[in-house]
Amino acid sequence: MQTAASNSASLPAAQQAASVRTPGPIRHYGRYLYLAINIAILVFLLAPIAIVVVFALNPTPFIQFPPVGVSLRWFEKFFASRDFMHALWFSLEVAVLTTLSATILGASAALALARGNLPGTRLIVATMLSPLMLPAILTGLALFQTYVLLDVGRPTWGLVAGHTLVTLPYVVRTTLAVLHNFDTRLEEAARNLGASPLRTFFEVTLPLIKPGVLAGAIFAFIVSFDQFPVSLFLVSPGNETLPVTLFNYLKFDLDGTIGAASVVSIVLAFVVVIGLDRTVGLRSYVKL
Amino acid sequence: MMKALGPLSRRRFLTASASLGIGTIAAPYVARADDPTLRITGWGGKWGEIMKAEIGPAFENEFKCKLQIDSAFPYLPKLQASSRSAPIYDVMHTNSNEQWAAAEMGLVEPKIDAKLVPNLADVYPYAVSDKIVGVSIFTSAIGLGMRTDKGYGNITSWKELWDAKYNGVRGGYVIPVNSLGQAFLMMCGTLFGKGQTDLDAAYTALEKLKPIKIVDFTGAMEKMLLSGEVGLCVIHDSGIYRYDGQNQPTDFVSPSEGVLSLEQVLTITPGSKMKELANAYVNYMLRPEVQKRLAETVWYSPANKKVKLDAKYDAKLLTTPEKVSKLIQVDWKWYNERKDEIDQRVNRIFRA
Numbered sequence: 001m002q003t004a005a006s007n008s009a010s011l012p013a014a015q016q017a018a019s020v021r022t023p024g025p026i027r028h029y030g031r032y033l034y035l036a037i038n039i040a041i042l043v044f045l046l047a048p049i050a051i052v053v054v055f056a057l058n059p060t061p062f063i064q065f066p067p068v069g070v071s072l073r074w075f076e077k078f079f080a081s082r083d084f085m086h087a088l089w090f091s092l093e094v095a096v097l098t099t100l101s102a103t104i105l106g107a108s109a110a111l112a113l114a115r116g117n118l119p120g121t122r123l124i125v126a127t128m129l130s131p132l133m134l135p136a137i138l139t140g141l142a143l144f145q146t147y148v149l150l151d152v153g154r155p156t157w158g159l160v161a162g163h164t165l166v167t168l169p170y171v172v173r174t175t176l177a178v179l180h181n182f183d184t185r186l187e188e189a190a191r192n193l194g195a196s197p198l199r200t201f202f203e204v205t206l207p208l209i210k211p212g213v214l215a216g217a218i219f220a221f222i223v224s225f226d227q228f229p230v231s232l233f234l235v236s237p238g239n240e241t242l243p244v245t246l247f248n249y250l251k252f253d254l255d256g257t258i259g260a261a262s263v264v265s266i267v268l269a270f271v272v273v274i275g276l277d278r279t280v281g282l283r284s285y286v287k288l
Numbered sequence: 289m290m291k292a293l294g295p296l297s298r299r300r301f302l303t304a305s306a307s308l309g310i311g312t313i314a315a316p317y318v319a320r321a322d323d324p325t326l327r328i329t330g331w332g333g334k335w336g337e338i339m340k341a342e343i344g345p346a347f348e349n350e351f352k353c354k355l356q357i358d359s360a361f362p363y364l365p366k367l368q369a370s371s372r373s374a375p376i377y378d379v380m381h382t383n384s385n386e387q388w389a390a391a392e393m394g395l396v397e398p399k400i401d402a403k404l405v406p407n408l409a410d411v412y413p414y415a416v417s418d419k420i421v422g423v424s425i426f427t428s429a430i431g432l433g434m435r436t437d438k439g440y441g442n443i444t445s446w447k448e449l450w451d452a453k454y455n456g457v458r459g460g461y462v463i464p465v466n467s468l469g470q471a472f473l474m475m476c477g478t479l480f481g482k483g484q485t486d487l488d489a490a491y492t493a494l495e496k497l498k499p500i501k502i503v504d505f506t507g508a509m510e511k512m513l514l515s516g517e518v519g520l521c522v523i524h525d526s527g528i529y530r531y532d533g534q535n536q537p538t539d540f541v542s543p544s545e546g547v548l549s550l551e552q553v554l555t556i557t558p559g560s561k562m563k564e565l566a567n568a569y570v571n572y573m574l575r576p577e578v579q580k581r582l583a584e585t586v587w588y589s590p591a592n593k594k595v596k597l598d599a600k601y602d603a604k605l606l607t608t609p610e611k612v613s614k615l616i617q618v619d620w621k622w623y624n625e626r627k628d629e630i631d632q633r634v635n636r637i638f639r640a
Contacts, residue, residue, distance in 0.1 A: 062511035083336075145369045148376070233366065237327070237358040244360050251361070252333030254507040 049266060056259030074256030075263075084261060087245035091225055092268075094156070094241060098163040098224035103217045105164065106171025107209070113172075114179040125176070129169045136166055136229035144233035154236035162234045163224040170223065171216030178212030218276065222269055325354040326565045328379040329363045333507075334530070338585045347572055353565055367395050371559070378560040379569055384420060384551045385467045388620040391421040396555035398422075404567040407574035407592065412612050414549060415591040419617040422555030425573050426588035427615065429540075429547035429606060430468055433459075433513050433523035437537035440519065446479055446543045449520060450496055458500045459509055459521025462638075464631040468506060471548040471618045472522045473634065479545065484619060487630065494637050502638060513538050524550050526587035529604055540604075542614065549615040552588060 055063050059071035078084050109128060113121055131139055143162045147154060186208070190200045206213075228243040235244050242261065250258050330339050336359050344355045358366075358377065364386050370376035372395070380387070380396055390396040400416075400423045402408045408416065408423060415424040434443055440453075449458060461469030473494065474484040481489025501518055503509050510527045512518040514536055525547075528540040554573060556566045572578060579590035583597060589606035590597070597607055606612050623630070 060515070062515040064515055141365065141369060144366065148370045151374070232360065232362075233369075235360050237356045237360075240360055248332035248336075248359055248361065250507060251505050252331065252335075252507050254505070254511045 052259050052262045052266070054259075056256055056263045058256060058259075061255040074260040077255075077257045078260040078264065081257070083240075083245060084242070084249075084257070087240050087242040088261075088264070090239055091242040094160055094163060095221050095225040097160045098167055099217050099221040101160060101164045102167040102171050102220040102224075103213060106168045106216055106220075107175045107213045109168075110172045110175035110179060110212075111205075111209075114176060114182075125172070128172050131166045132169045136227075137232065139166060140230040140233040143230070147234075154234055156236075156239065159231065159234045159236075159239075159241075162230045163227055166227065166230055167220035167223045170219035171213065174216035174219070175209055175212040178209045182208060214276065218273065221272055225268070226265070323354045324352075324562060324565060325356050326379065326562050326569055327356045327358065327377050328569065329377055329381045330357045330359050331381075332359045334586050335582070338582065343578060343582065347569065350572075351565060351568055355569075364390055364395075367557070368393065373559045374561070375557040375559045377557055378562045378566045380555050380557065382553065383467045384424070384549075384553050384618070385470060385620045385624065387421040387553045387555055389624050390555065392621070392624065395557065396421065397558055400554075400556065400570055401567065404564075405571045405574070407571050410576075410594050411574065411591045412593055412609070414612060414615055414617060415551075417617060419619060420551065420553060422553050423570060423574070423591070424549075424551035424553050425570075425579070425591050426552040426583065427591065427606065428524035428526045428550040428552075428588055429542060429615065430471055430522065430524050430550050431543055431547045432541040433509070433521050433528050434539055434541055435513065435516060435519045435537055436539050438516075438519050443520070443541045444544050446475060446545050449522070450493070454520045455499055457517075457519030458497065459512055459518035459523075460497065460500045460502050461506075461509070461522065462502050462504050463634040464627075465504055466506070468522055468524060468548075468550065469502075470623060470630075471550065473630065474618050474623065475545075475548055475616070478616070485622060487626070487633075491633055491637060494634065498638070500638075525589075525604070529587040532587075532600070546614050546616045549617045551617075 051063075054065070054067055056074055057070050057072070058064055058067040059069050059073055060067075112118065113125055113128075118124060140162065143158070143165070144154075147158050152158065182205075187200050187204050190204045191197070195203065226243060227241070228247065231241045231244050232247075235241055240248070242265065246258055246261055330336060336357070339357060344357060347353075348355050363377070363380060363382055366376050367380065367390060375395070380390065382390075387396060391398050398421050400408060405423070411423065414420070414427070432443060432446070432449065434440055435457075438457075448454075460472065463469035463473055473490050476490035476493040477484050477486035480486075480493045501512065501521075503512065506524060506527050509518065509521055509523055510531075513521055513523065513528075514531070523540070525540045525542075528538055531538065554570050556563065556570070560566050574592050576590075576592055576595045579592045579595045580597060582588065583590045583595065583605065584601050587601070587605065589612075593609075595607070596602075597605060601607075606615065
């Protein structure tokens with residue numbers, strides 16, 4: 001049996017062998033290449049955000065580079081606009097309701113699928129994940145037609161239902177991932193010690209699957225808040241979400257207000273993540 | 289003495305919660321049930337602002353109804369998806385090309401009844417011509433937009449867009465999705481061939497326009513012209529005039545061959561349960577005072593001949609029979625019948 005001591009003794013030898021195989025300059029080039037690739041990826045990921053910020057702060061009514069100055073006029077216009085403000089709050093309302101419904105339904109479904117010994121589990125899982133495979137615009141159109149057939153108009157709950165449909169797979173998937181490695185003996189121990197099924201769920205199961213549920217909830221909030229194709233057909237007059245309002249706006253007025261709205265959306269996403277970190281401690285779940 | 293409430297049983301709690309939930313969801317519908325609601329479509333931007341702030345509320349007050357304006361695109365697929373006997377809209381406001389497509393599918397009535405819309409008697413002939421489904425309440429002129437600070441000189445003809453000096457600063461549209469681009473394609477047939485329907489001549493002309501910067505939305509073209517990314521482009525007059533007073537180095541060119549018409553058209557859906565109100569709305573939108581207010585806000589040329597605009601607007605918009613005679617209307621019925629074929633061909637031209 002190999003001991004810890006023998007392990008640590010063998011490491012320098014392996015490193016030595018590696019250094020013999022790859023001469024110093026090549027190792028340096030490799031490191032630079034690795035660094036360059038990482039920087040390129042970061043630039044690729046962050047450049048669109050940087051451009052949006054520049055557009056939002058530039059006083060000209062069009063994208064201009066280099067910017068001619070710094071102005072908050074587009075933020076003022078955004079926050080002064082009743083339409084944008086209503087859309088922002090409505091989007092938040094829909095995203096919160098969607099997060100709640102998708103999280104409750106998705107986590108419950110994942111538990112049932114993982115524990116219920118249901119027939120055709122794989123088929124059920126595939127069905128629950130199918131909204132991710134369909135173009136969202138078709139999901140929106142199909143729901144719209146369903147609501148028309150049911151003669152219910154385009155109510156807010158219909159929009160929330162549509163968003164829940166497309167966000168549910170995220171919660172199911174992330175919760176299932178946690179349940180996959182779940183040690184059921186912990187629940188059995190709690191039951192053996194006299195805990196009721198409800199108490200076992202809230203004091204043992206839920207804390208252990210929380211990382212998956214929480215990750216799914218964050219996805220659900222962000223996907224709902226930014227959702228455009230499904231909302232396009234389901235929003236009702238006077239109750240448009242922010243992405244739909246932005247789309248309608250840019251058809252006629254492509255100015256920095258769009259950039260300001262995008263910055264506000266990005267900041268909101270950060271606020272949600274930081275808020276969750278402060279309240280439930282995301283850092284303890286980084287292993288996800 | 290207050291009567292003491294009994295203990296809150298689970299059944300009572302669930303019943304109360306369910307009633308509260310259903311009540312909350314149903315409340316808006318119950319509250320609106322007595323008001324007749326006219327469901328229409330409408331643009332966003334300045335148009336949407338003034339409709340929500342002034343024109344719409346004034347109509348609601350006068351006709352004791354609720355105006356529900358859908359400004360979220362796309363209108364036609366939503367109308368298509370809804371039942372013909374209970375359409376999602378009573379009045380559809382959109383551009384002429386889409387109205388023709390709707391009319392061909394039987395989703396909108398092809399004509400407005402002049403007996404029910406008295407103001408129809410006062411519109412320019414183009415507004416109810418055989419090229420129009422319903423009635424055009426406004427039009428914009430599609431011509432050329434140019435930078436005035438680049439020393440381009442006096443531009444008078446559409447054909448100057450093909451001048452090699454505009455290579456790299458020429459602007460146009462993604463033809464399959466933009467009605468200005470589609471109208472311009474028909475103009476190419478007129479300019480270089482036997483007429484609007486001479487597609488071969490139009491395709492050859494489009495080939496020669498390259499290199500060209502193309503965009504989806506007219507709003508994007510306005511910004512490209514303002515930023516100087518584009519020096520000469522196809523655009524509608526309102527896209528230039530709306531910056532009036534902002535000291536922008538841009539101007540609208542009304543080419544000698546004529547300007548294309550970009551009509552704002554209203555139609556009524558056959559299955560509407562609010563026909564009387566729908567006709568009243570069309571009539572209202574053609575009223576001189578409503579036309580004047582909207583025209584001077586969004587720089588659209590009014591269709592009603594009796595409208596007297598302020599001098600600044602009158603000088604630039606199409607407000608006399610002579611000016612209106614410059615308008616060239618597109619045969620959208622003909623175009624729509626060939627749209628797929630045209631889309632494929634122009635996609636090939638601009639992809640290459």
